[in-house]
Amino acid sequence: MMSHSEVSDNDLLRQIAGGNVNAFEMLFKQHYENLCRYASTFVRDNDEAEDIVQKTFVTFWEKRTDIAVETSLKSYLYGAVRNAALNNIKHQQVRQKHAATMTVADHIASESASDSLISEELNGRINAAIAQLPEQCRRVFELSRFEGLKYAEIAVQLGISVKTVENQMGKALRRMRDELHEYLPILIILGYFSV
Amino acid sequence: MNFSNEHIDELIGKYLAGEATPEEAIWLDDWRQQSLENERHFAQLEKLFCATNGQNEPVRFNPDKAWKQVESRIKEQKQGRVIPLWANQWRVAASVAALVAFGAALFFILQPSPMYLELASTDRILTDTLPQGDIVHLNRQSTIHYAYHKRQKTAHIDLTGEAFFDLRNPDQTTVVKTGNLMIRDIGTKFNVQHRTDRDTIHVSVLEGEVQLYTEENEGIAVKAGETGWYLQSTRAFEKFTSTPSNELSWKTRNFHFNNATLREVAQTLNAVYDTRFIIEQPIENCRITVQFYNEQPEQIAEVIAETLGLEVVNEENKITFKGLGCAQ
Numbered sequence: 001m002m003s004h005s006e007v008s009d010n011d012l013l014r015q016i017a018g019g020n021v022n023a024f025e026m027l028f029k030q031h032y033e034n035l036c037r038y039a040s041t042f043v044r045d046n047d048e049a050e051d052i053v054q055k056t057f058v059t060f061w062e063k064r065t066d067i068a069v070e071t072s073l074k075s076y077l078y079g080a081v082r083n084a085a086l087n088n089i090k091h092q093q094v095r096q097k098h099a100a101t102m103t104v105a106d107h108i109a110s111e112s113a114s115d116s117l118i119s120e121e122l123n124g125r126i127n128a129a130i131a132q133l134p135e136q137c138r139r140v141f142e143l144s145r146f147e148g149l150k151y152a153e154i155a156v157q158l159g160i161s162v163k164t165v166e167n168q169m170g171k172a173l174r175r176m177r178d179e180l181h182e183y184l185p186i187l188i189i190l191g192y193f194s195v
Numbered sequence: 196m197n198f199s200n201e202h203i204d205e206l207i208g209k210y211l212a213g214e215a216t217p218e219e220a221i222w223l224d225d226w227r228q229q230s231l232e233n234e235r236h237f238a239q240l241e242k243l244f245c246a247t248n249g250q251n252e253p254v255r256f257n258p259d260k261a262w263k264q265v266e267s268r269i270k271e272q273k274q275g276r277v278i279p280l281w282a283n284q285w286r287v288a289a290s291v292a293a294l295v296a297f298g299a300a301l302f303f304i305l306q307p308s309p310m311y312l313e314l315a316s317t318d319r320i321l322t323d324t325l326p327q328g329d330i331v332h333l334n335r336q337s338t339i340h341y342a343y344h345k346r347q348k349t350a351h352i353d354l355t356g357e358a359f360f361d362l363r364n365p366d367q368t369t370v371v372k373t374g375n376l377m378i379r380d381i382g383t384k385f386n387v388q389h390r391t392d393r394d395t396i397h398v399s400v401l402e403g404e405v406q407l408y409t410e411e412n413e414g415i416a417v418k419a420g421e422t423g424w425y426l427q428s429t430r431a432f433e434k435f436t437s438t439p440s441n442e443l444s445w446k447t448r449n450f451h452f453n454n455a456t457l458r459e460v461a462q463t464l465n466a467v468y469d470t471r472f473i474i475e476q477p478i479e480n481c482r483i484t485v486q487f488y489n490e491q492p493e494q495i496a497e498v499i500a501e502t503l504g505l506e507v508v509n510e511e512n513k514i515t516f517k518g519l520g521c522a523q
Contacts (some may be wrong), residue, residue: 024269028258029258033255033258041211043214082217130247151212153342156351161372162340163353166205170206172208172242173211176247
């Protein structure tokens with residue numbers, strides 16, 4: 001019986017390469033949630049994210065005897081998921097541009113389609129907190145959150161470095177958490193109920 | 196990677212915005228699992244992030260249920276049947292692709308969106324060609340973020356560490372930013388060194404000309420054969436004629452040692468070669484004047500040993516110099 005702490009990367013890879021489904025299951029369950037969350041930060045659609053991660057694992061299984069992992073299994077998996085997610089976004093963009101002429105449903109609209117449990121009052125507080133951010137901080141946050149720009153695009157648009165963008169986003173989140181901390185426990189409770 | 200608490204928030208922000216590299220995501224996931232406090236900290240920011248767009252928090256993912264699906268797929272493959280796993284999606288995708296192919300091509304040709312790239316080196320020198328044909332050599336432990344704006348024909352590069360730029364586009368403006376210093380050039384070859392343990396940023400120009408400037412100071416022009424310094428503490432600029440120093444050695448493997456101690460020589464060589472040069476204590480302060488042009492470590496060791504009458508021990512990845520003292 002293998003426990004998580006006892007089995008090294010090489011052992012696990014060897015077992016999987018040899019066709020051991022239990023070893024593969026262990027790898028899968030260990031990383032599935034984190035990988036899905038990571039994928040969802042790119043594709044913004046939970047079903048799409050799970051699809052990507054599952055495909056990545058299936059491909060990994062198919063290629064299991066060929067794979068030479070240079071860093072660690074984790075790095076390999078996270079890297080593969082990110083690449084698949086970015087590819088997915090490219091394809092989505094092509095389809096989205098032609099959404100008017102196509103009848104194919106695309107998944108990009110999931111953000112606006114979610115059923116919101118956020119009350120009017122809370123929404124108002126959030127907007128107020130954003131409005132109170134320092135100038136550059138607020139602009140960075142808005143460009144990222146509301147216009148969906150990547151950090152590099154924000155940097156070019158505002159004439160600042162990407163490092164500054166990272167810094168300002170961190171600052172924005174920090175300040176907003178301070179501002180809204182009394183509401184956060186409520187948000188957390190709602191989360192558990194929705195599971 | 197080590198992060199302070201402020202940097203944790205920055206990292207979480209990056210992650211939530213879909214900007215985290217795989218390494219950063221791994222680090223963050225490990226960090227979250229270290230304590231309940233960490234997990235809660237992340238969860239708070241995650242909920243906040245989602246709430247700012249009117250959503251409730253993200254759905255939890257169920258690995259057990261997902262495993263069942265994956266397991267059945269791989270078991271079917273094991274039995275030798277080729278299942279068209281996502282056949283429906285591929286059929287739809289194919290017809291969509293056929294219809295949009297022309298439109299998409301046209302769309303991308305007309306749309307000048309910023310091109311973005313990140314390069315990071317760890318223990319090895321990394322050489323890469325940037326999208327517009329420029330070449331960059333990254334020294335160890337260095338990172339660049341590259342963004343190209345087609346409409347303005349401008350490349351913005353954010354540098355941490357040290358890099359040599361070989362820019363090939365005369366009609367493109369490139370701005371390299373490191374710390375508070377910006378370096379603007381047009382089609383040149385130059386080296387930028389910015390290490391966190393030094394106050395000065397060094398810019399050495401091999402060909403062409405660059406402008407060093409900051410937001411509050413229009414700065415100085417640095418030409419081929421010159422080295423510009425920017426002192427971060429005093430925000431001052433200085434310029435020198437480039438002495439044949441060892442600034443570019445990491446890329447060129449050319450060295451000029453002028454009455455340098457063996458300790459300094461070893462230090463310089465160790466920063467460039469994988470082979471470690473070790474100087475024993477009695478001869479650390481012996482001085483030597485010598486030049487090397489792109490030679491192997493063994494050759495370099497031979498020359499040094501001969502010049503100073505020292506004994507050399509060659510081992511795998513290690514060269515040790517022995518002696519009783521300095522010959523005068």
